[in-house]
Amino acid sequence: MDGYLGIIVIVLLVALLAAGGMFLLFRPRDRHAPPVPPSEAPALREEERAPATGVVEDDAATTTVPPPARPVEPVAPAVPAIEIPPPSAGRLVRLRARLARSQSALGRGLLELLSRDRLDDDAWDEIEDTLITADVGVAPARAMVEELRTKVKVLGSRGHDEVRALLREQLLIQVGADMDRTLHTTPHGERPAIVLVVGVNGTGKTTTTGKLARALVGDGRRVVLGAADTFRAAAADQLQTWGERVGAEVVRKDEGADPASVAFDAVSKGIEDKVDAVIIDTAGRLHTKTGLMDELGKVKRVIEKRATVDEVLLVLDATTGQNGMRQAQVFAEVVNITGIVLTKLDGTAKGGIVISVQRELGVPVKLVGLGEGPDDLAPFDAEAFVDAILGD
Numbered sequence: 126m127d128g129y130l131g132i133i134v135i136v137l138l139v140a141l142l143a144a145g146g147m148f149l150l151f152r153p154r155d156r157h158a159p160p161v162p163p164s165e166a167p168a169l170r171e172e173e174r175a176p177a178t179g180v181v182e183d184d185a186a187t188t189t190v191p192p193p194a195r196p197v198e199p200v201a202p203a204v205p206a207i208e209i210p211p212p213s214a215g216r217l218v219r220l221r222a223r224l225a226r227s228q229s230a231l232g233r234g235l236l237e238l239l240s241r242d243r244l245d246d247d248a249w250d251e252i253e254d255t256l257i258t259a260d261v262g263v264a265p266a267r268a269m270v271e272e273l274r275t276k277v278k279v280l281g282s283r284g285h286d287e288v289r290a291l292l293r294e295q296l297l298i299q300v301g302a303d304m305d306r307t308l309h310t311t312p313h314g315e316r317p318a319i320v321l322v323v324g325v326n327g328t329g330k331t332t333t334t335g336k337l338a339r340a341l342v343g344d345g346r347r348v349v350l351g352a353a354d355t356f357r358a359a360a361a362d363q364l365q366t367w368g369e370r371v372g373a374e375v376v377r378k379d380e381g382a383d384p385a386s387v388a389f390d391a392v393s394k395g396i397e398d399k400v401d402a403v404i405i406d407t408a409g410r411l412h413t414k415t416g417l418m419d420e421l422g423k424v425k426r427v428i429e430k431r432a433t434v435d436e437v438l439l440v441l442d443a444t445t446g447q448n449g450m451r452q453a454q455v456f457a458e459v460v461n462i463t464g465i466v467l468t469k470l471d472g473t474a475k476g477g478i479v480i481s482v483q484r485e486l487g488v489p490v491k492l493v494g495l496g497e498g499p500d501d502l503a504p505f506d507a508e509a510f511v512d513a514i515l516g517d
């Protein structure tokens with residue numbers, strides 16, 4: 126009996142142990158146990174170390190998940206940087222080398238002729254021809270030769286220095302060292318100064334208007350530009366670019382618009398904004414004198430309803446010589462020119478045009494263009510000009 130009982134107890138114990146084992150094996154999962162990390166987790170960490178540029182490597186170990194998105198910032202439209210041009214003072218001295226390059230042949234030729242041992246009639250004729258070839262004009266060339274002949278007679282010696290001093294003196298007389306070349310660009314109280322730029326297209330009129338605006342801005346002035354050359358849309362675009370570069374407002378209208386209305390609006394804008402000067406570029410491509418007279422006359426009359434025109438600058442291309450002079454005379458008959466801008470003086474040896482144009486038109490050269498660079502416009506200075514011709 127005891128034997129049977131022992132066997133039953135053992136069987137029961139084994140059964141209990143087996144049931145416990147089964148329970149441990151198949152019990153329900155604990156909901157609070159930490160989750161098993163998903164198999165992708167290590168790869169994601171790899172991604173996090175990847176460069177933010179999102180460059181995807183070929184290596185199979187590197188997944189191609191795009192870089193984390195960055196907040197989108199609004200893109201501001203590109204605003205051109207405003208330039209601060211150099212002041213206008215002393216520019217001709219800065220540009221003297223350029224002037225000397227184009228004009229020194231004239232000075233050298235004259236100095237050589239005047240230093241000859243024998244100054245006979247032929248030599249004086251040659252001197253006169255040299256002056257005429259340099260566009261000095263026949264009458265001024267003759268006057269100069271007469272003066273030089275008289276002066277040479279009383280000159281003790283004709284060494285380089287004496288001859289140079291004599292020639293310098295005569296050239297300064299002809300160029301007009303004492304002429305008033307003031308550019309009237311200072312405002313009248315709260316009213317801006319008004320500058321009208323006239324001349325044949327292609328002479329450098331629009332370029333000069335832009336360069337002048339830069340020079341004035343360089344001198345600390347505020348400027349409004351008027352694109353009254355409405356014949357060519359490109360002229361207004363060109364002016365706009367000049368204005369934008371120095372922060373000057375440009376008043377313009379569509380191609381073919383009435384130039385007088387553009388001029389009027391530009392002047393009104395200048396008054397409203399209390400700027401120092403308004404510079405107006407006008408059209409020059411007019412076939413008849415009557416047409417030119419009508420248009421420029423109207424522009425001027427309309428401006429004068431709001432302000433006074435302080436300067437009428439005639440732009441003349443120095444390389445066109447006598448032909449340019451004839452065109453200049455037409456403008457002079459139509460409007461009251463107060464100053465001449467001689468452009469492209471860097472491209473011609475005929476600097477004598479300064480003398481002839483002033484004589485023909487009776488107005489001073491106030492500005493000279495000496496290159497295509499934005500700051501290659503300089504106030505004219507007779508002494509610097511003559512010294513550039515004669516060299517050191």
Ligand SMILES: Nc1nc2c(ncn2[C@@H]2O[C@H](COP(=O)(O)OP(=O)(O)OP(=O)(O)O)[C@@H](O)[C@H]2O)c(=O)[nH]1
Nearest residue numbers: 326327328329330331332360468469494495496497
């Ligand atoms: N070398 C040199 N070139 C100049 C000078 N002034 C102007 N130019 C050039 O002359 C060309 C004509 O200039 P513009 O200003 O377009 O002439 P424009 O008279 O206004 O002619 P439109 O624009 O048709 O009205 C341009 O290529 C200028 O860069 C100068 O002093 N020297």
